[in-house]
Structure formats: structure tokens, C-alpha cells
Amino acid sequence: MGAWRGGGAGWARASRAGDDNGASSPSVRRTSENDKTSAHGDPLSAPEGPPAELSHAPRTGTAPDASTPAHASTPADTHGSTPGGTPATAETTPASDSGAAHGTSATHHASTVTSPDPVLAPGLALVHGPLTPVVAVDAMGGDHAPDEVVAGALAAQREHGIRILLTGPPQRLRQALSNLGAAGELRIVPAEDNIAMDEGALASLRRPRSSVAVACQLVRRGDAAAVVSAGSTGGIVATARLRLKALPGVQRPGLAVVLPTHPHRTVLIDAGATADPKPEMLVQFGQLGVAYAQLALGIARPKVGLLTIGSEPGKGNKLTRRAHELLAADQPHPLDFAGNVEGGDLLAGDLDVIVTDGFTGNVALKTLEGTIRFASGELQSAVTATRAARVGAFLQRRGLRELSHRLDTESYGGAALLGLGGTVVIAHGASNAKAVTAACVLAADLAKGEITEKITQRLPAGRERHFLRRP
Numbered sequence: 001m002g003a004w005r006g007g008g009a010g011w012a013r014a015s016r017a018g019d020d021n022g023a024s025s026p027s028v029r030r031t032s033e034n035d036k037t038s039a040h041g042d043p044l045s046a047p048e049g050p051p052a053e054l055s056h057a058p059r060t061g062t063a064p065d066a067s068t069p070a071h072a073s074t075p076a077d078t079h080g081s082t083p084g085g086t087p088a089t090a091e092t093t094p095a096s097d098s099g100a101a102h103g104t105s106a107t108h109h110a111s112t113v114t115s116p117d118p119v120l121a122p123g124l125a126l127v128h129g130p131l132t133p134v135v136a137v138d139a140m141g142g143d144h145a146p147d148e149v150v151a152g153a154l155a156a157q158r159e160h161g162i163r164i165l166l167t168g169p170p171q172r173l174r175q176a177l178s179n180l181g182a183a184g185e186l187r188i189v190p191a192e193d194n195i196a197m198d199e200g201a202l203a204s205l206r207r208p209r210s211s212v213a214v215a216c217q218l219v220r221r222g223d224a225a226a227v228v229s230a231g232s233t234g235g236i237v238a239t240a241r242l243r244l245k246a247l248p249g250v251q252r253p254g255l256a257v258v259l260p261t262h263p264h265r266t267v268l269i270d271a272g273a274t275a276d277p278k279p280e281m282l283v284q285f286g287q288l289g290v291a292y293a294q295l296a297l298g299i300a301r302p303k304v305g306l307l308t309i310g311s312e313p314g315k316g317n318k319l320t321r322r323a324h325e326l327l328a329a330d331q332p333h334p335l336d337f338a339g340n341v342e343g344g345d346l347l348a349g350d351l352d353v354i355v356t357d358g359f360t361g362n363v364a365l366k367t368l369e370g371t372i373r374f375a376s377g378e379l380q381s382a383v384t385a386t387r388a389a390r391v392g393a394f395l396q397r398r399g400l401r402e403l404s405h406r407l408d409t410e411s412y413g414g415a416a417l418l419g420l421g422g423t424v425v426i427a428h429g430a431s432n433a434k435a436v437t438a439a440c441v442l443a444a445d446l447a448k449g450e451i452t453e454k455i456t457q458r459l460p461a462g463r464e465r466h467f468l469r470r471p
Helices: 032-039 147-160 170-179 211-221 233-243 279-297 318-328 358-383 387-395 397-406 433-448 451-458
Strands: 089-093 110-114 124-126 131-138 163-168 187-190 226-229 254-259 266-269 303-307 336-341 353-355 415-418 423-426
Touching: 131 147, 131 211, 131 433, 147 163, 147 170, 147 433, 163 170, 163 211, 170 187, 187 211, 211 226, 211 233, 226 433, 233 415, 233 423, 254 279, 254 358, 266 279, 266 358, 279 303, 279 318, 279 353, 279 415, 279 433, 279 451, 303 318, 303 358, 318 336, 358 387, 387 397, 415 451, 423 433
Parallel strands: 131 163, 131 226, 163 187, 226 423, 266 353, 303 336, 303 353
Antiparallel strands: 089 110, 124 131, 254 266, 254 415, 415 423
16 A cells, blocks of 8 residues: 555646647648748747757667658668668658658758668557557656656666657756666657746747657657656646647547546546536547547447536536536437436446546546545555554455555556647656656557547547537
8 A cells, every 4th residue: 555655646647727728730740831830930839850969779679760750761770771681771861942852841851761661650660570659758747857757768668668759958868867877778859948847838838849849749740659748737738739739620638537446447537638618528528538448448338427516417517417418419429428427426437437627627536636545544554553453454465455556646657638639648747767657658558559540530520519409
């Protein structure tokens, strides 16, 4: 039960994000129009090409140069051969004015590697054969950045084969890697600015070249498949909305967290991304949560519930009453809607997805965190108070160990920001190295499972208007 001691870390750090500060961002796929815009100095754009200064990775299992589009090349080792042993040639090609040559911007040159291997999807790389997502990690986000973040990212690459790109001040990150005996083992994309933990959504405008903004830009350009950050939730959500275009049909993104229910886990969405949504957005949150539960939890047909103050259909405010009607109505991809659920049933495990607005979800999540932290501390005190209690705890050590693992916040990774044109995982602000590693694994799994494509399939391309028939 010691997993909850001294910190109060939760399943995912979620705070209210500025709902009205987002804006349409450039497309995930790189186009000549986007490159021209950035070449003319758009103040809200991160650098169109990652800076040339990158730390070198080892010869085996390294990611391609961050200045090289992942969809235009396959990685080659330092001897100039592809993973399959086929010789490859490296060449530097100047970009044309339109930025179309090899997908580079108008103001940068890119080093590309040509090989007979098939073209890779954006953000994917070859590691001993199988496709592996490249994860951009905001090394300056979190209470313990950059040391714990770098340690967790390093473990993700070493133990799980996930390709990592660190964004942050190169000198500080190189020092952190040297302290871990891993100098040059992770790639570094320079970003001299960062969003502080006490800054909110407006920081995305004040700091357009922060470490999380550069990480999002790598996903937008196709050089990475996912972003991981333990920084300010409001800043991350606003920055991601500026850099990563919303998926077709998605009005607002939703923050999905996993609750430690038994026998299987439950997804709570929204946990803080959109504090004041419309009823139609709650319906979309249900679709986002279903796609996430199917991919992350392996549930074929998730049951969906609406969090409100009573189980009866007429209970709640205008938002929840209207959302109940829409969730129960026919949809192109119908939900298995089970009705309303009260706050006392959040951990009952009867539902797979629980839908709510960001304000209520955030309050509910932090209430659960505090309750579980208190109960865990009391249980630990009770089982160690007397000799007989300690003997009983020893006899029940397997069950207690399983319970401790299920309540261990560090094993959940973080919250997934769903509905954008890229995978974004927000870890708890107090994340240590183990939690950062779990967040990288979660991000890689979601990117590999094509979570954005699954969401796109479940939502209509345009904004849908709901008209209900009166009985």
C-alpha cells in the first residue's frame, strides 16, 4: 500500500483548461501551404523543421534524424545499411520554394535516406523489423522535470523499444542523460522555453516555442506519432488544440482517464479539457470514450453512462437532461447507453465509460484520489498496528499486493486527450520516472492502435445537429 505514500499522485493530472482559447491549427499532414505560412514567420507556429542540433543515438535501435520526415525515409545505421541489410545512400536535398521537395519546409534542408523498403507511415520507425511509434516527450513538463522525465523516457526506449525524442534545452537534457550514464542515447530537439506548472491556457499564446509546443509540432509534421507531457494540463490542452487540428466532426477534445475499478477498469471522460460543454459535446465524449475503451481496455461493446445527481432520466440540470436525450437517441454509431449514474457508483465497475463535463469530471477525479489516498493510509496503519495485524497482513500479502498494484497511480500512465489529429498523453504533474515510462507506453500503444482513425470512423464528418421526435 506504500504506492500512495507522500505525494498524492492520481491516475492523471487534470485541471480545467481554457475552453475558449483553442483555435483551429494546421493540418496533421504537412502541406506546402502550411510550410509557406510558417516560413513567413507565423508567431503561433513552432519551428517548421526541428533544429539541426540533435544528440546522436546509438547505432542499434535509433530513431531517424528529427529533421527527416518519418514518412519519407527509413532509418539506417551509421554504416549506411537499412535494418534489413540493404545498402542505403544518404543525400542532402535543398527544399524548393514551395516546400514540397521531400516534404521539407521552404527555409530548411533535410537529410533523407533512400532505400528500397516501403514508405513508412508518419511517426513510425523500424526497430528490428516491426513498426514502432516515435514518441515526442516534453522533457520540461512536470514537478520533477527534467531529471525524472528523462529517466522515464530512457527506460521506455531501453525496456520497451519505444523511439523517444526529447524536447527542451539541449544543455540541460544532455547533462541529465550524462547523469544517467546514457550520454547521446536519446535524441534531443531544442526548445529553449517551457510552460510552468502554474501557468494556464493563455501560456500557449505567450510561449509559442515551448517544449510542449515543439513536441506537438513534431507530431503535426509527421516526425513523431504521439506527445507525452506532465506539464500544466491547461497549457497542454490549449497548445495541442493550436498545433493539432481537431478531427472531423469533433467540436472539443475530451480528457479520458482510467479508474481502478474491479473486475475491469472504467473510462471517465471528460476529466478537465472542456469545463463548460454543450450537450452535443457530451455525446461526442461518449463516442471518444468508447473508441478509447475498445482500444486501451479491449472491450468490444462498452456500456456508457452519464454522470449526474440521480439515476432517473429526468434528474440533473439542463445540460445532463438534454445530453441524456441525445445519448439515448439513434446515432450513426449507436452507443450502448445504460442511463444515468451517480457519483457513488463511479468505482462500482458496472459501466465501461462514464461521460461528464470537464468541471464535474475533474472534481470527481480529485475527490476519488483524495478518498483512495486516505483509505490506503488508514488501511496501512491498521494492518501494521499490532503483531496480530501484521501476521494477518502477511497471510494476505498476495491480495494486498494486487490491490496496491491496482491503486498504483504510476502504472496508469496518464490521461489521453482524445479528438485531435494526434495522440496526446498528459501524465500527472508529480510523475516520477516509472509514471513517465508508463505514459510513453500508453502513448505508443494508442498510436500503434490508430486511435485517431478509430475516432474518425465513429464520428460524422460535419457538425451534426440532433432533432428528436416527440413521443
